[in-house]
Amino acid sequence: AQKVTQAQTEISVVEKEDVTLDCVYETRDTTYYLFWYKQPPSGELVFLIRRNSFDEQNEISGRYSWNFQKSTSSFNFTITASQVVDSAVYFCALSDLPFNSGGSNYKLTFGKGTLLTVNP
Amino acid sequence: NAGVTQTPKFQVLKTGQSMTLQCAQDMNHEYMSWYRQDPGMGLRLIHYSVGAGITDQGEVPNGYNVSRSTTEDFPLRLLSAAPSQTSVYFCASSYSIGVDSYEQYFGPGTRLTVT
Numbered sequence: 001a002q003k004v005t006q007a008q009t010e011i012s013v014v015e016k017e018d019v020t021l022d023c024v025y026e027t028r029d030t031t032y033y034l035f036w037y038k039q040p041p042s043g044e045l046v047f048l049i050r051r052n053s054f055d056e057q058n059e060i061s062g063r064y065s066w067n068f069q070k071s072t073s074s075f076n077f078t079i080t081a082s083q084v085v086d087s088a089v090y091f092c093a094l095s096d097l098p099f100n101s102g103g104s105n106y107k108l109t110f111g112k113g114t115l116l117t118v119n120p
Numbered sequence: 121n122a123g124v125t126q127t128p129k130f131q132v133l134k135t136g137q138s139m140t141l142q143c144a145q146d147m148n149h150e151y152m153s154w155y156r157q158d159p160g161m162g163l164r165l166i167h168y169s170v171g172a173g174i175t176d177q178g179e180v181p182n183g184y185n186v187s188r189s190t191t192e193d194f195p196l197r198l199l200s201a202a203p204s205q206t207s208v209y210f211c212a213s214s215y216s217i218g219v220d221s222y223e224q225y226f227g228p229g230t231r232l233t234v235t
Binding site for chain 1: 151155212226
């Protein structure tokens with residue numbers, strides 16, 4: 001069975017600090033996708049990134065960066081120079097793609113989320 | 121495009137009542153899913169559909185029914201509400217192109233309280 005572990009339940013930082021959110025996953029499939037979603041206090045789920053299991057390149061998008069390491073089954077998320085608007089719950093999610101699944105991400109396994117609070 | 125829409129936004133039910141949470145998407149996505157979010161639990165998959173007329177159970181299907189008669193709509197029915205079904209419910213849709221699969225698009229959620 002798939003499993004996503006976000007060991008950090010809550011993180012509190014001061015504005016402009018860098019912060020890394022950890023995500024460790026378990027799957028038996030060789031083909032899968034990993035995602036990060038942000039849930040601000042307003043409650044909606046905002047998509048941040050999708051990563052295919054065959055693509056181990058790290059990615060940077062503005063102040064956000066992601067480090068994918070298959071060897072350790074981790075997909076960590078770093079926010080550089082954090083801002084108050086980054087305060088939210090962040091979810092890591094895994095979508096495995098069994099051979100006969102049709103190849104779509106309709107079954108996500110979510111971690112329990114990390115509540116990030118950025119204080120001014 | 122409106123994306124994924126859900127109605128109602130809030131609902132209070134009494135134990136034993138039934139109701140349907142509505143979900144619609146206008147992006148012509150093949151795949152649709154229902155999740156529930158409980159404090160400290162992340163999101164858990166209730167039911168999903170890979171196309172009109174095809175549905176299957178997720179991780180926590182008990183007490184819920186779904187059907188998918190059209191590509192656009194994927195309603196979630198609570199047959200006899202229980203306090204344990206107090207939660208925030210999210211509907212999502214997604215698609216694939218060839219062998220490439222894309223992220224799920226989530227609706228704004230329905231906050232349900234069962235007393």
